[in-house]
Amino acid sequence: MDEQRSTVTVPVGDARLTADVTLPAQPVGVVLFAHGSGSSRHSPRNVAVARTLNDSGLGTVLADLLTPAEDEIDARTAELRFDIGLLASRLVGIVDWLGVERPAGDVPIGLFGASTGAAAALVAAASRADRVRAVVSRGGRPDLAGNALTQVRAPTLLLVGGSDEEVLTLNERAVAELGPVGEVRVVAGATHLFEESGTLEQVAAEAATWFVTHLRR
Template sequence: MEVRGSEATIPAGAAYLQADLLVPADPVGVVLFAHGSGSSRHSPRNVAVAHQLNRGGFGTVLVDLLTSAEDEVDAVTAELRFDIGLLADRLAGVVEWLATERPFGAAPIGLFGASTGAAAALVAAAQQPDLVHAVVSRGGRPDLAGASLGQVRAATLLLVGGRDEQVITLNEQALDQLTAPAELRVIPGATHLFEEPGALEQVADEAAGWFHDHLHPQPTTA
């Protein structure tokens, strides 16, 4: 499948964020990635998942949620990477840009969050219930989304490595607070970064299946 790549500078509040867009012909949906703490849009794990989603007909957006100046500060203090509210607001701003500028046409929007990025994705989904229709978390910390969990309307898949025991517990607790359709699936034998052979491919397969099943606008109610 032919996929067209481009770079974009996306306004989100007062910030301008750098992003890589991969646009297949007639995308069935678009998935916006929220990377984890200390990572970037060049994260090899997220890039690998994005490419597999592209092969399934999804457009993808890999974005740096911090500006270059903020990233320099965060490299020293490690504070901004845990500012879930800031990251969620930035994600919500990118969602608005996708809905307004329509680089993927009318394709429905989903979010894929890793580590702390999963919490930001869930908060952004709660902020944009009419625009975000599905969420996938990889080795995420959905518990950091706090009270926003109960406000998420997007169908949510929580993926956790079978050897990542502490994060499994945190995801189980978050699952209990989600009122939208949600599932927790454990990838056997995988650790937090899914570095084991085949583990990341299984994540991408699970994510693609979830987005295929759930990435469509919810029916409006009168």
């Protein structure tokens, strides 16, 4: 499949964020990734999921939500990775950039969040309900999105490992807050990082189907 790859700098407030953009020739939609605790746009799990989305006709944007200086602080303190407000504001800024610069054209936007990034994705989806049309969470912490859960309008799929019991309980509580737009699916035998054979591939396939279904015009 012909696709275009580029690394771009996205201005968000005072920050300049680096993002890897991959676009099929005629994308169905574009999915912005929100990485999890202590991770980056190079997260091998998110890169693997993004490849499956690309193969399904979806554009992807893998962005660093922290600047290099912030990364250094976070490496010492681990505090910024849990700053959901900051991470969500960065996602909102990139969503707005996608709407203005339109590297993928005027296609619907989806958000894929992992771990704490899932909470940021849900806050961003609530803030940009007119632009964000679908959300997928992988082993996410949607509970950290707080009151934003009741304001999410986009169809939201929460994928959780069957052996990730504490996070599964948090997701089941969160889906009650999401109401009819939310759905929990359990990946049998998977732990929090989906390291077990075939489990990440299942996540990628489920995510691709969800986004294609809900982003296709």
